[in-house]
Amino acid sequence: MFATVDPLTGGLIWEVQGQKEKEQKEKTKVKYVEIKDVNVQFNPRPSRLSLEEKIKLLEPIGEELIHKDELINLLKNKTFPICYDGFEPSGRMHIAQGLLRALNVNRLVDAGCIFIFWVADWFALLNNKMGGDLNKIKNVGRYFIEVWKAAGMKMHNVKFLWASDEINKRPNDYWLRVLDLARKFNVSRIKRCGQIMGRNDDEQDDKMAVAQLFYPCMQCNDIFFLEADICQLGMDQRKVNMLAREYADKSTDAYKPIIMSHHMMMGLLEGQAKMSKSDLNSAIFMEDSAEDVKRKIKCAYCPPQITKDNPVLDYTKEIIFGWRNKLQILRKPENGGDKEYTTYAELEADFVSGALHPGDLKPAVTQVLNELIQPVRDHFAKDPEARALLQEIRSYQVTK
Structure with missing residues (x-):
């Protein structure tokens, strides 16, 4: 028999003991569901609608639109405007994420936009979703895509990109701008974006993880990394989208994205301003009976x-x-x-x-x-x- 040193405790692990621990870890390890080509249906089609028809179609999406004149100019001059939404794979999908999101995407697709879903697996990891287990996070991301396809989302103008994959393809481009964003804003301004992670203002104290300061800088950079013309996210993401417009004023190579923020639907119970995944009675989920x-x-x-x-x-x-x-x-x-x-x-x-x-x-x-x-x-x-x-x-x- 022989022993190895445990890197965590410094103690010795004998061969038999080590084999048992290895087998136990393999037994409890979350399996990653292999993903097929989720973009197999992507085949962009231009819109046949007039400019006036496009505007009429898109206006109901935005509880807040910044700014309408910029949107008109974009639709007038670009055949395939790029829209983006990033989502953390976390838990089951309720109907606001499922039906409302599919409805809004279809409106944008009918107006000729290409909609990019940024599957924010690394962001979910930073925010400790699914206990920080990346395999669980990726499985949930796959589940979200399956729901949207079944719900009637028009996939021909929709593309799904996994943050971990895309960042690793162009790490220099991505991280240099994240660093630049971190240089141009103070801690107070970044902490004000805490709502994007589902955190209340009361939670923005000295106990917050440093990862939660990285997060807004990364999400803000996603807009420029994906070359998105329109940020089409919920009102709860407004602060970081506004950060992107502020950054454009401080930068020589960034543009101001249009912000089209949709309504945040209420929870079903009294006093619930927002649906909660942790309360099963707060929302209807997309595969509820x-x-x-x-x-x-x-x-x-x-x-x-x-x-x-x-x-x-x-x-x-x-x-x-x-x-x-x-x-x-x-x-x-x-x-x-x-x-x-x-x-x-x-x-x-x-x-x-x-x-x-x-x-x-x-x-x-x-x-x-x-x-x-x-x-x-x-x-x-x-x-x-x-x-x-x-x-x-x-x-x-x-x-x-």
Whole structure:
């Protein structure tokens, strides 16, 4: 028998003991699901819409748009504007990430844009998602892509790029600008971007990891590294996108990206300004069963005649009328009879007046949501690889 030195403890590991430890590590190691060519459908097509039609199509995306005149000029002069969104692979996907994201991407694709998804695996590692296990992170990234494909995202103008792969292809280009960004802004300005990592202001103290200072500089640089014309992310990412515009004023070779920030959907329970993956009742997930959807909507906060902080109305406006442009309410004659709404404004007016009751709205919302996510359920039920991937993802513990 012979022994080796344990690099962590300095003690001796005998051959038999070392073999057992090695076997145990292999047994518990997370397997990385090999990814096929996720961009096999990428084949860019230009838009046939007029400039006016493109603007009308894109305006609903942005809860905030900086700036409309810049967007008009871009669409007028570039056949394939580049849009980007970076996402941390972390846990299961809720419908804001699934249905709302697919809806907005399809609008941009129809306007002739190429949409680049930056699969931010290294960023998830920096933010300690999935316990910092890179194999888990990559598996979740694959799961996200599978969901979007099944949900009806128009893939011909969509490209997925893995941050770890792309940065390693051009490390000098990437890291030099990250260093330049770090030089041009102070710690206070960078810490103000903490919201992009899902961190509250209260968490930005001396206990924060240094990695969380790297993160905003890296995300800001992604915009220039990918040569993105439009940053199409949520309102929670606004601060780092504005940092990119500020950096352009301080740099001789950077341009100001257009910022198109979409609405952040509420959690289903009272007082939840944002959906939470760690609270399974806070959101509907893209492969939830029909029974799950029915139960969650039935229990959702939806006070009669109140629109403020009402998540059921939020779902109705952002998702139902985004995908369908109509909603059929089925009621008994004594409750007003059936009615079809073709605009959200009309539905909201009836809700405020009391003509539409939550008890009638909720079943209608449930039915449409189930119809919209049924293709995703079918994909994960019928495709063996997708089914195995989902089972793997469900075994992971979600970390903040």
